[in-house]
Amino acid sequence: MKKRLDVLICGGGACLSSHSQDVKNKFIEVLKAKGLTDEINLVETGCMGPCEMGPVMVVYPDGSFYVQLTENDVEPIVEEHFLKGRPYQKKLWAAPEARKIVEEKRQVPFFEKQQKVVLALCGKIDPESVDEYIANRGYEALGKVVTEMTPEAVIEEMLKSGQRGRGGAGFPTGLKWKFGKASEGKQKYIVCNADEGDPGAFMDRAVLEGDPHSVIEGMAIAAYSIGADKGFVYCRAEYPLAIKRLEAALKQARAMGLLGKNIFESGFSFDIEVRMGAGAFVCGEETALMASIEGKRGQPRPKPPFPAQKGLWGHPTVINNVETLAAIRHIILNGADWYASIGTEKSKGxxxxxxxxxxxxxxxxxxxxxxxxxxxxxxxxxxxxxxxxxxxxxxxxxxxxxxxxxxxxxxxxxxxxxxxxxxxxxxxxxxxxEDTCMVNVAKFFLEFSVEESCGQCAPCRIGLKQMHDLLEKICEGKGKMEDLDLLESLAHTIKATSLCGLGQTAPNPVLSTMKYFRDEYEAHIKEQRCPAGVCKDLISYVVDESKCIGCTACARTCPVSAISGAPKQKHRIDPSICTRCGSCIVKCPVKAIYIGPGAVKREVESKKLHLEKTL
Amino acid sequence: MECQELHIPDNPQYRELKRIIEEYRNVPGPLIQVLNRAQRIFGYLPREVQLYVSRELNVPLSEVYGVVTFYNFFKTEPVGKHIVNVCLGTACHVKGAQRVVDALANELKVEIGQTSQDGFYTLSTARCFGACGLAPAMMIDDEVYGRLTPGKAVEVIKEFQKNETNQN
Structure with a gap:
């Protein structure tokens, strides 16, 4: 039965942690109390995108977009909007540029320039309902492929679409499948790489949590094309909700005969198993990922042979990323030409x-x-x-x-x-x-790569550590100009000689920051100054005496007793004792402590430096 | 490692582990999955558990140990009742996650990886759990807390502990 209103509340990771669940439960409660359950369709969806604004909610048909909801907003929204038909202005998205309340989702600038293909159903359907997926042409592409198309024709279509792998390297999907198809072997595998390890990337998580069936369908189509009957999804352990929703989706697909033996009575059989990672960044590299699926340490091996020739347990294996797979059904349904018409000449879609x-x-x-x-x-x-x-x-x-x-x-x-x-x-x-120090950012990434290096090959294991130590020296104000040349030469050697993608690309953050922000490096070295005020050894914490009320809160919390001053008197921080832990800033009730620039060396360290010079 | 007689206590934890191992008996490459489940049962992977898994799956102990120490997720030391995991991904880093960790370490009087004196919290850090929109973020067990400041993070762990203590 068609209901009067569709109310979609976001259940993506960010909204969940800003307590969208409480808001949803409150809606259920209020709708029930007012007897509206038959008129209003309340759905929890996957990520809608604007995580900063969570919890978010859209009401259709009018498309009113609500943000930053709390339980207290539920009653007035039901009363004003659902019953009287007047959107509740207080919580509609006020776009800062327009300075006006935006009522319809498509008028929100955040959405205007977007074109949703992979995320089309993310935030629109209940990710735990296969019926809603099917109602949106779900599994139609798989049906078409296995009943009307030969594997060769599917691969041809993928080649024509120009789609390139979304995992990072951008290798054409169709070509990968072509190699997988061409490889001889009774047993072949298709693997979905859901080990989204890059800090700052969370699209695969959103797709798996918001539209898991699209990934399953993409895998099935890939399997049909290369002749595989078994698939693995390798998902990182940090995404428990993604794993849960994927498992639920697999169960539904099996129950409906969309996975398993003889799918659509075409003779094509295929099933998928989820394998959970255990926290190792290098496992996003395809050969390491396969080792991990096999239950071993996730150490990469040299290529060739490529996975498409010799993959899981020695059998031909095609590995695609989540976002790549989720787009496949759209390419099949709308045609390669449509997909190729989006984007640029060499980067389609x-x-x-x-x-x-x-x-x-x-x-x-x-x-x-x-x-x-x-x-x-x-x-x-x-x-x-x-x-x-x-x-x-x-x-x-x-x-x-x-x-x-x-x-x-x-x-x-x-x-x-x-x-x-x-x-x-x-x-x-x-x-x-401007508050970010580029040398610090470079050091941050190097620290990441040093820790995540599998330790197999020397350039990556030893070289990255050397680069990291040089950066640390610079951040402490002890760097020399020659260190920059050394950094550069190390970077090029590591790139050229490392075994796998991790080592080959790990120096990039350093090279690129040195290219565009050399002045910041030089400020650290020549002036012992961190222009952004980040590097601990090159900044000082200062009490603004015009604000200080002499409450002693900072002095009491200081772990090294660097703060002096009697009650009701202005306090002072001794930079030679201060360890820049930041506890005082947190404790100060009047925000009187700020981070000041300038190289203020700690006494002990300057003594040490002095000693080093005399020796 | 010396050869030793393995004494496995007959308790519900090991019976559960045995059941799980049977479940994975015919699955290819089951080691990581079994260790994952074992850690959920025991909270960490002590030597005895590794030895037991090694014998049951017929995988050399060296290989089990190799896998356990390779992956960040596996712990060989007991952990506190709850794990506070502060994200140190890039987005969190540029929004001041380090100061959040420092404040928590100061409050709990522990270093990263250590457990508080009362055994309630283990302080840990993570490489991004995809809550970048909420940066800086941390997790207490599976629950994410976002948009933190050092002060707010300290409040959250205090509040959490107070709530749980009151419930008991």
Whole structure:
């Protein structure tokens, strides 16, 4: 029965943690009390995108978009909107640019420039209902493929669409399938790489949580094309909800005969097993991932042989990323030409980006390839919060690089990003503002890669550690100008000689920050100054005496007794004792403590330096 | 490692583990899945459990130990009743996650990886759990807390502990 209103409440990760569940339960309670359950259809969906605004909710048919809901908003929304037909203005999304209340979802600037293909059903359907998926043409593509198309024809269609793998490297999907098909073997496998390890990327999580059937359907189509009858989804352990929803979806698909033996009575059989990772970034690399599925340490091996020739347990295996697989049914349903008409000449289709960091609208967005960074950041992302100045975006995580303000109008596609020394990667876009220290960011990524290196090959294991130590030296104000040359030469050697993608790309964040922000490196070295006020050894904590009320809260919390001052007197921090732990800033009730720039060396350390010089 | 007689206590935990191992007996490459489930039962993977899994699955202990120490998720030391996991992913990092960790470490009087004196919390850090929209974020067990400040994070763990203590 068609109900009067469809109320979609977001159950994506971010909204869940801002307690969307409580809001939903309150709605159930209030709707029941008012006897509206038959008129109003309440659905919990996957991620709708604007995570910053969570919990969010859309009401159809009018499309009113509510944000930052609490339990207290439920009664007035039911009363005003559901009963009297007047959207509850107080919680409708007020777009900061327009300074007006936006009533319809499509008028929200955040959504205007987006084109949702992969995320089309994410946030629109109940991810735990296969019926809703089917009602949106779900499994129609699989039906068409297995009953009307030969595997060769499917691969031909994929080649024509120009789709490239969304996991990072951008290898054409059709070509991968062609190799998988061509490989001889009785047993073949299709693997979905859901080990989304790049910090700052959460699109695969959103797809698995919001539209798990699209991934299953994509895998089935891939399996049919290459001749596999078994699939694995390798999902990281940090995504318990994604695993739960995927398992539920698999169960439903099996119950309906969409997985299992003789699907659509075509003679094609296929089933999927979920394998949980155990927290190792390197397992996103395909050969390491396969080792992990086999129950071993996730250590990469040299290629060739490629997985398509010799993969899981030695059998031909095709590995695709979640976002890649989720797009497949759309390509089959709408045709390769349609897909190829979106995007740029060499980068076709849409791409999901995860916007985070210093940007107003953090969240998930899907845009045609080739959109400029400026459009992504300002039109969709809403710009930089708190009136701060934009510095750069970081893409591609620990394998990627930075794009500075000067290249804001670069189109986002594989080639342009690579040319700038950044990469598309999985699509994490982290926005950095003037308060971010680029040397610190480079060190952060190196620290990540050092810890996540599997330790097998020397360039990665030893070289990255050396680079990290050099960066640490620079951040402590002890660097020399020669260190920059050393960093660069190490970086090139590691890139050229590492065994797998992790080592080959790990120096990128350093190279790219050195290219665009050399002045910051030099400030650390020559002036012992951290321009952004981040590096602990190059900053000092200062009490603003005009604000200090002499309450002694800071002095009492200081773990090293660096703060002096009697009650009711102005307090002072001794920079030679202070360890820059930040406890005092937290405790101060009047926000009188701030971070001051300038190199203030700790007494002990300057003594040590002095000693080193005399020796 | 020396050869030793394995004494397995007959308790519900080991009976549950035995049942799980039977479940995976015919699955190819079951080691990581079994260890995952074993950690859920025991909270961590002590030597005895590794030895037991090794014998039951007929995988050398060295290989089991190799896998356990390779993956961050597996713990070989007992952990507190609840795990506070602070995200140190990029988005969280640039929004001040380090200060959140420092404040928590200061409050709990532990270093990262250690358990508080009362055994209630283990402080841990993670490499991004995909809650970048809520940065900086942390998890207490499976629950995510976002948009933290050092002060707010300290409040959250205090509140959480107070609530649980009151319930008992």
């Amino acid at each position: 849409t791409k999901v980006f995860a916007l985070s960091g210093k940007v107003v609208n953090t969240g998930l967005v899907e845009v045609p390839m080739g959109i400029t960074l400026r459009e992504l950041l300002y039109d969709i992302g809403g710009g930089i919060p708190n009136g701060k100045k934009f510095k750069a975006v970081q893409t591609g995580g620990p394998s990627g690089g930075c794009i500075p303000a000067a290249h804001m109008d670069t189109p986002l596609d594989y080639e342009s990003l690579t040319k700038l020394g950044a990469i598309m990667g999985s699509g994490g876009v982290i926005v950095l503002d």
